[in-house]
Amino acid sequence: MRYFFSAVKKIPAVDSRIATEKAKxxxxxxxxxxxxxxxxxxxxxxxxxxxxxxxxxKAAQAYDQGKYGAKHLSGCIYLxxxxxxxxxxxxxxxxxxxxxxxxxVFPHVRRMEAEVVSMARExxxxxxxxxxxxxxxxxxxxxxxxxxxxxxxxxxxxxxxPELIVPITVHAAFDKACHYFGIKIVHIPLGADYxxxxxxxKRAVNRNTIAVVGSxxxxxxxxxxxxQALGQxxxxxxxxxxxxxxxxGFLLPFVRELPDFKNxxxxxxxxxxxxxxxxxxxxxxxxxxxxxxIVLFSDSDLRSYxxxxxxxxxxxxxxxxxMAGSRPGGLxxxxxxxxxxxxxxxxxxxxxxxxxxARKIMQGxxxxxxxxxxxxxxxxxxxxxxxxxxxxxVNAAMSKRGWSLSSLQQPVAxxxxxxxxxxxxxxxxxxxxxxxxxxxxxxxxxxxxxxxxKMYGMAAAIPDRNLVKDLxxxxxxxxxxxx
Numbered sequence: 001m002r003y004f005f006s007a008v009k010k011i012p013a014v015d016s017r018i019a020t021e022k023a024k025x026x027x028x029x030x031x032x033x034x035x036x037x038x039x040x041x042x043x044x045x046x047x048x049x050x051x052x053x054x055x056x057x058k059a060a061q062a063y064d065q066g067k068y069g070a071k072h073l074s075g076c077i078y079l080x081x082x083x084x085x086x087x088x089x090x091x092x093x094x095x096x097x098x099x100x101x102x103x104x105v106f107p108h109v110r111r112m113e114a115e116v117v118s119m120a121r122e123x124x125x126x127x128x129x130x131x132x133x134x135x136x137x138x139x140x141x142x143x144x145x146x147x148x149x150x151x152x153x154x155x156x157x158x159x160x161x162p163e164l165i166v167p168i169t170v171h172a173a174f175d176k177a178c179h180y181f182g183i184k185i186v187h188i189p190l191g192a193d194y195x196x197x198x199x200x201x202k203r204a205v206n207r208n209t210i211a212v213v214g215s216x217x218x219x220x221x222x223x224x225x226x227x228q229a230l231g232q233x234x235x236x237x238x239x240x241x242x243x244x245x246x247x248x249g250f251l252l253p254f255v256r257e258l259p260d261f262k263n264x265x266x267x268x269x270x271x272x273x274x275x276x277x278x279x280x281x282x283x284x285x286x287x288x289x290x291x292x293x294i295v296l297f298s299d300s301d302l303r304s305y306x307x308x309x310x311x312x313x314x315x316x317x318x319x320x321x322x323m324a325g326s327r328p329g330g331l332x333x334x335x336x337x338x339x340x341x342x343x344x345x346x347x348x349x350x351x352x353x354x355x356x357x358a359r360k361i362m363q364g365x366x367x368x369x370x371x372x373x374x375x376x377x378x379x380x381x382x383x384x385x386x387x388x389x390x391x392x393x394v395n396a397a398m399s400k401r402g403w404s405l406s407s408l409q410q411p412v413a414x415x416x417x418x419x420x421x422x423x424x425x426x427x428x429x430x431x432x433x434x435x436x437x438x439x440x441x442x443x444x445x446x447x448x449x450x451x452x453x454k455m456y457g458m459a460a461a462i463p464d465r466n467l468v469k470d471l472x473x474x475x476x477x478x479x480x481x482x483x
Contacts, residue, residue, distance in 0.1 A: 035063070072425065073404045075247075075417035079287040079350075084338075088289050091330070091337040098329025100134075101320065109329035112336035116282065119339055120294040123253050124245075124269040124278055131303050132296035133321045134332060138246030139173040141279035141295035144306045144322055146177035146211075148277070148297065149240045151305040153210040163208045167196035167225060168410075169218040171244060183210070194223045194375030202233055211240035211276070216268035217248050220408050220415065221374050222381025224252075224268060231274025240276040240302070243268055246293065247417070248379055249280025254344070254351040255379065261355050264378040276302060285350075287342065287420075288335040291328070353423040354380050361418065364430035370437050374413055383408060383415035389440050393447035397436035403429065 037059065048056075068077065095109055103110040117132045124130075135141045146164060153159035163184040166174050170187075178185040186204050191197045201212060212234055214225035227243055234241035245252065245268065256265050269278060276298040282288040297303040309319040342350075358380045365371055365384050371394075374383040385391045395405050395414045405414045416422075416429070440447060 035060075068404075071402050071404045072422065072429070073419075074406050074415065075284070075419060076404075077421060078284050078419045080421050084287065084341075087341065088334040088338055091334040092289060092328075093330065095333040096328070096330040098333070099326050100329050100332060101326050106329055109332050113332045116292075116332070116336050116339060117294060117296070120249075120280060120282075121270075121296055123250075124280070124296060125271040126296060126298075127270070129299045130270055130296055131300050132294055133303070133306065134335070135293045135295055135322050136291055136324060136327070137283065137293045138171070138244075138279060138281045139176065140323055141246065141281070141293040142171065142173040142242075142244065143177045143180065144295050145242050145277045145279060145297075146174065146183065147181055148302055148305040149210040149242070150181055150183055152240070152302055155305070159208055159210060161208045162210045163206070164211055164213065165201055165204050165209055166213040167215065167218065169194075169196070169220050169223070170213050170215055171219055171246065173246075174213060174244075184208075194221050196225050196230075198226060198229050198233070201230065205233065205237050205239070209237065209239050211242055213242045213244060214268075215244045216252060216265075217377070217379045217381055218244075219247055219381070220413075221383040222377035222379050222415065222417075223375050224265060224379065226266070227268040227272050227275065228266065231272045234274040234276070241274045242277045242279070243275055245269075245278055245280040247281070247284060247381070249278070249285070249294070250282060250287075250347065251285035251351055251354065252379060254347045255355055257348060258352055258355065260352075261378075270296075270298065282335050282339070285347075285419075286335070286338065287350075288338040289331055291331045292335045295322075350420050350423075354418050354420060357422050357424070357426045358382060358418040360426035361416065361422075361429050364426065365433065367430075368434060368437055370441065371433075374411075380418040381415055382418070383413045385411060385413035389437065390444070390448075393440045393444065394433075394436050396447040397439050398432060401432040401436065403432060 037056065095106075098106040098109045100106065100109050100113055113134045116134060121130045121132065133144070135144060149164070150159075150162045153162055161184070162182075163186055164174065164178055165186045165188060168187045168189055175185055177183070186209075188196050188200050188204060196214065205212070212230055214227050214230045216224045216227060218225070227241075231241055252265050253269070255261050269275065278296045279293065280286075280296070281293040283290045283292050286292075295306075297306075307319060307321055308323075311317050362373060362377065362382045365373055365382065370386050370388050371384050371391075372386070374385060377383065386394070391412055391414055392407055395407055398405055398414075403416075405416050407414055422429070
């Protein structure tokens with residue numbers, strides 16, 4: 001099919017039609033980013049006063065809050081408490097000039113980062129050998145882990161054609177890491193339980209395999225892969241096992257301590273033999289400001305392959321632990337302040353509310369005849385679909401009612417990632433879901449042209465992956481350019 005569509009696209013009439021459709025997409029995307037107010041496409045000749053700039057910023061803040069403030073977002077904003085936002089902003093401001101790259105100039109920022117890593121290590125049941133680093137987010141944490149495995153395997157085992165084995169549900173950041181670092185990524189399908197097929201993982205391991213990956217939980221369906229079984233595979237073959245806890249890393253450890261849910265989440269951390277690295281985002285259920293994450297390694301030897309060093313640079317001896325050189329120390333301070341403020345008791349309390357809400361939502365979805373839940377999710381992400389109606393139209397109907405859910409593909413579905421903002425809103429979600437399904441059943445034409453239904457319907461219908469990639473690039477161009 002790929003070869004067929006590649007040939008068809010070369011026909012002048014088809015090529016012209018594709019160009020026309022791309023132009024339409026570009027125009028739509030650009031229009032969606034049009035905002036009120038004066039534009040600055042060059043540095044103004046005469047600068048504005050602090051007061052004048054603040055007027056513009058406050059107007060922009062009010063506009064954006066109007067876009068998301070009343071919406072029930074799936075993930076994205078995990079707490080949204082005004083008092084906490086003020087607190088972390090103040091913490092950030094106190095260290096806004098600091099830079100962890102210059103640890104000798106800003107010793108307390110270095111100490112706060114080290115303590116955040118240590119707190120994450122203890123939370124993940126890591127012993128004294130476990131170590132790590134703070135990064136800018138989950139993607140960088142994943143990139144650093146993958147780079148470490150590539151360089152470790154090349155140095156220790158002579159692997160020159162590295163391969164990474166991952167479930168198809170693993171975060172796309174692993175695809176990005178393999179693309180950047182020249183690694184073959186091997187995607188393993190799921191079993192009937194929506195967890196990675198362990199038998200196929202075993203068959204995929206070969207002498208070029210540098211590591212296997214499991215999720216706790218995965219983003220699409222909220223399932224926790226069988227980390228204990230993956231650990232045994234890793235140990236048997238002498239390879240690494242990375243556990244991606246970017247989404248649930250600062251939630252599931254506390255869920256496992258709750259009496260009502262402690263048996264729902266199997267072990268996934270350093271207590272499991274074979275686990276050699278973990279990524280966990282503080283800026284999700286850790287409730288820190290956006291822009292921090294943690295990557296942990298089983299020992300300092302593996303971590304050392306993450307580092308970059310340049311001993312003979314004319315500017316002096318240079319080295320950095322992660323991809324970034326200079327980094328905002330204010331984020332490190334705000335992350336440290338948040339973890340110390342909440343404490344384990346605070347995180348447990350929020351975890352209880354989130355899980356009570358998620359469980360109620362899942363049970364409610366199962367009572368809607370047209371819908372079904374994918375797998376048996378035990379955490380905060382619930383994915384659902386339908387065999388009788390268009391689930392993306394249901395998503396559009398939910399959006400009209402203030403719910404911003406995530407659209408999924410292969411298989412088509414939507415999910416809600418329950419956060420602290422959803423606590424106490426389970427009944428409202430089910431009521432709105434029932435109304436949305438009823439609306440789609442009775443008037444299916446109402447939402448057939450919704451952007452979500454059209455975009456994901458098109459992606460599912462077009463076998464030419466490169467054409468879909470082209471449309472994504474058009475969308476990214478429109479997002480980045482000031483027009």
